[in-house]
Amino acid sequence: MGMSYNFSMSYEGKAKIMKDGPSEGTMIMYFKDDVTAGNGKKKAVIEGKGKINKAITLKLLKLVEENAIPTHLIEDIDDRSILVKKLKIFPLEVVVRNKATGSIVRRLGLEKGLEFERPLFEIFYKNDDLHDPLICQEHAFMLELIYPDDLLIVRNRALRANEILKEYFTSIGFDLIDIKFEFGVDEEENIYLADEISPDTMRLWAKGTTESFDKDVFREDKADLLSTYLEVAKRMGLKIEGF
Ligand SMILES: Nc1ncnc2c1ncn2[C@@H]1O[C@H](COP(=O)(O)OP(=O)(O)O)[C@@H](O)[C@H]1O
């Protein structure tokens, strides 16, 4: 049938800028200091946030890659940029949840902090105009966002990446509550884990508590974003220049 995936273009998003890289099939992912929440309704510029998220993303992409999950990472560039494979990104936000918080608590009336027996896999349609709605797999196929076979692969890899990251964060004193992934394909339709992995895209609670070390501190005005993200970086053994 007529379905095919499309390559992303140079593009300025809410948190990053994607530019064509030095060679064919590559892109530079530049991390901005902008932070947004609630579909862009709440906004701020927090000096240094880009550097921190870049360093965290680089380390976590390497970690999952070492554990046999192919990622878009090619190499480090500078304190705000990494070189990645240019992909056609599935217009899906893939979420894995270990404990209930945020939208699932509101939608299903669950108790915040409820631990799922098995991690939950959810897909959201990446569409700002529609506010990234939760969708069923059937909707994704009807809208031709992804092939069924590719979604199976994405699901397996997202669950595996969640396991790897959960174990890692446990080892440095955090509970990984939930995480958002994006995946895409290259020219040969090989699937890679893409985008960033940072406190903007996951929820971390101090081990055994509900104290947030992620973007919820900004969403809910609970704490200072910069010092929160710096604490995550510090526990990850990262040194951020200038801090
Ligand atoms: N390897 C990649 N190739 C092409 N596009 C990518 C890649 N990794 C991430 N992207 C896309 O680049 C954009 C990153 O910028 P971001 O600020 O997060 O945008 P948005 O505001 O759309 O979330 C996202 O749309 C993401 O899907």
Ligand SMILES: [Mg+2]
């Ligand atoms: Mg994004």
